[in-house]
Amino acid sequence: MTVKKAILKITAGLTSQFPRDGKSQIAFAGRSNVGKSSLINALIGRKSLARVSSEPGKTITVNFYEVNEVFYLVDMPGYGYAKRSPEQKRKWSALTDGYYTKDGSYGTLKAVGQLIDLKVGATENDLNMMEWLSESDLDWFIIAAKADKLNKTERTKALDRLRELVDGVDIIPFSALNGEGKDEVWGRINKVLLDN
Ligand SMILES: Nc1nc2c(ncn2[C@@H]2O[C@H](COP(=O)(O)OP(=O)(O)OP(=O)(O)O)[C@@H](O)[C@H]2O)c(=O)[nH]1
């Protein structure tokens, strides 16, 4: 994919702000701090179009990055951030639940890239999310994030563990730090866009 143009089109803090232009969406989900925004920056080839949080989980918005005026890469707000207030938790649920419905973005959502921190492994929230994805009719795949943090042995073990959890789902080791997996993620996105 050649990214000719990428802009942050919409920062939605309310479900009513989601785009309704029918353009395809590929969303990236995962816990707070797992590297969703860093992944989008790496894919787009811009250092800081997507804001990488110094304070994880602080802003609860769904960010829509429009690429080549054709489709969106969607940065979902992370889950599992312990310091969130009840009010922030309510906002998170309303936004994400609203996103994954027919009235939200379900009709234009073509795939979900689920980020799992390869070193940390799947958390309980990750497992819940993957269970939901498995039961949905959405196309989805796993991005094994921050792969640069593991040595060869750790990496093999961690990838095996993930594979045991989710049979038949693509797992792409990825590092925003050294660019590993970038082409594979783009390949997966291209496939999604061509199929739809
Ligand atoms: N070593 C390493 N660090 C990374 C990588 N990707 C992201 N980080 C770091 O992890 C932290 C969180 O990254 P973000 O991209 O902001 O994570 P996020 O998932 O968008 O977090 P929220 O927006 O809070 O949900 C930052 O300090 C990044 O520099 C990676 O591939 N390798």
Ligand SMILES: [Mg+2]
């Ligand atoms: Mg982020």
